[in-house]
Amino acid sequence: MRKAVIQLENLSCPSCMQKIENAVKGLNGIDQESVKILFNASKVRLDFDSDSVAINDIEKAIEDLGYPVVKSKVKSA
Structure with a gap:
């Protein structure tokens, strides 16, 4: 798992x-x-499995709603 x-x-x-x-x-x-x-x-914190979903996919899901992503930080959990 990774933390974002x-x-x-x-x-x-x-x-x-x-x-x-x-x-x-x-x-x-x-x-x-x-x-x-x-x-x-104005932050989203979550844990995700990088084998199943990429940070880009998470950002895109948020941006598709009309909320621009400024930046993301990803760390190993």
Whole structure:
């Protein structure tokens, strides 16, 4: 498993958090329990299996909702 912190542009509403959380949890290889949306910091934290899903796929799922990704950091868990 790898840990990711994805920095987004400022989130403006709590419903944004729910949309992002649902999109990310819908991807294969995501540890469902690890997904955290940090509203005030505009960050997404999660653990994922890099054999099942790439960080680019996670970023694309978020960007497809209309939330630009500023940068991502990935670390081995």
